[in-house]
Amino acid sequence: MRQTTMLFVLLAGALSLALFSVKYQVQDLEGELVDLNRSIKAEQQAVRVLKAEWSHLNNPDRLRGLAERHLGLDQVRPEQMQTLQNVSNKKGEATR
């Protein structure tokens, strides 16, 4: 009788200790989750801003202006386009 009682008292003590620590662990994890969610939200907002900016910077008119100003590029003319076959026929010149 006494042994059984002792056993159960010990078990109850151990379990409540375990419960106590698990509860605090869960609380910590929940705090961490809230922090993570907050930073995910912040990152997602940042991604949205960056994506919009990326799209803005890739505006075709802007790119064309940059290519004309800094690279001296102009519109492709039909005679500038060749097939790979035509290129390889001209030996020597093609390797450049």
Added chain:
Amino acid sequence: MSDQDLLPMSEENTVLTHEDPPRVHFEGSKKSAMETGRNRLLVTGMVVLLAFTVVGGRLITLATSSPDADKKFARATAKPNVAGRGEIVDRRGVILAASLPIASLYANPQGILDADEAADKLTEILPDLSREELLVKLRGKGQFVWLRRNLTPQQVYDINALGIPGVAFADGERRVFPHGRVASHLLGMTDVDGKGIAGVERYFDDALRNDGRRVQLSIDLRIQAILHQELTSVVARFNALGAAGVILDAETGEVTAMVSLPDYNPNDAGTLQGEAGFNRVTKGVYEMGSTFKLLTAAMALDSGKVSLQDRYDARKPIRIARFRITDYHGKNRWLSVPEILIYSSNIGAAKMAMDLGGKAQKAYLAKLGMLRQSAVELPEVGTPLSPARWRDINTMTISYGHGIAVTPLQMAAAIATVVNGGYYRPPTILKRDKPKPGGEIIHQIFSEKTSSQMRNLMRLVVSRGTGRKANVPGYKIGGKTGTAEKQGNGGYREKALISSFVAAFPIDAPRYVLLVLVDEPKGNKSTYYYATGGWVAAPTIGKLVQRIAPMIGIRPVLEGDKPKTSKPKISKRRRAPVKAAFVPFSTKSVERTGAR
């Protein structure tokens, strides 16, 4: 048994061990009371046991279930709430409209301690706010008043640093259009509360706002930008009132680009003034002029009542009712069907339509979606104008695009049907899959043969007819000019033109149908003061094709321009006069005429 056996605790009873519990017996009423007690205990025990079993079982299921099984519980805490108005992207995923987080400043006037000081400090950071208005707001009676929407992060930081009691920030979002004017009419706009008020923003407002869904359009931003630029330049060059341009995927009916000028900057509501908000491509209805002759020819050939070899007498104007139908590029002789298109003969087209018959013409137009509103996914859709009673005179004028007004989008869709093998697909601004066999039912309106004949005819118009200015080296473009006089003051105004060009390229296997329409262009020195479709709109088509073709991987073919077989024969003798095609035939004595 008597009472003595129960109550007196004798010495013998107290020394009894566990192994030998006392056996107690009751009789009579005592016995029944004991039985009741035992039963109650048993029932209570059972209930408690059952409860623990349930709790235990639940514990086991929770402990052994996988984390994914109860997603609905998990999400309640784990979802990072970033839902906002959905994005609008082009067919390649480039963002056309997005919502960005932004803070707005508000005040609770009851919480303001010193309105003067607060107003001084705030105007220092937000110099565009008027101090007087601010004071009125801060001394107000209410609990809430907006001070300023859409602050920059720096402004938010500065205002926070002031530490004024009674003012606070509300998180909000602001709609941004990274490409500005390029697709203004298509995208539309949102109001200050983030509600769509025009274009795609309005049509898909529910999906964008409530579900945060992403809407993918059929637009290719690169092609859209090219169209926007070329139209802007043609409007400037000819000092036109405006212009409309649409590029349609010939096979799927997807709108690849759509521009209406004048336009506005959707990022700045102040630019939305007057005509700027009007989408000419889907809302405007126009008498298209001679581009309609393509439809007339396609119908006539497809019906079997007219063949390519048939010839029509175009020597004399047609007199019907109080009208005279004359030719602008008059030949004053018999014309074959190809020549009617090449020289854009109104007389020939009218006679061809009479051979076809008004009933058949109306039926074809109905099948091409020209007699009712287009089902395109935009709130701004115009209703075509067509005659209530379809008389002979209507059949004749409609044959060359007068007496019927349709939207440029409908016209482009009809031409796509003509060139793509005869299959009509209603135009859409949403990305669409390639047609699958057994999928959606697609109506074939013209036969493959008619379509092939029409492609050859369209090529002829560009290679040696009124559309020669659309010709560019290396690319095979087919098309048709159109010049219509605008109506006004109870008649047609000869100087106010709608000049257009509709084209398909590459014409032997069309990928795109292009339509350019310029509203009231003024001819200038470089065009010898002509403002017709052939002078104004055709060169724009050529430029568009030259810029778009390399982008979509169409290789130029430079070794001479030889249309394929089955092209209609035109003898040398007849070919010669084409050079004079741009000399206008005098129409001074004519009360009114239609297309040129």
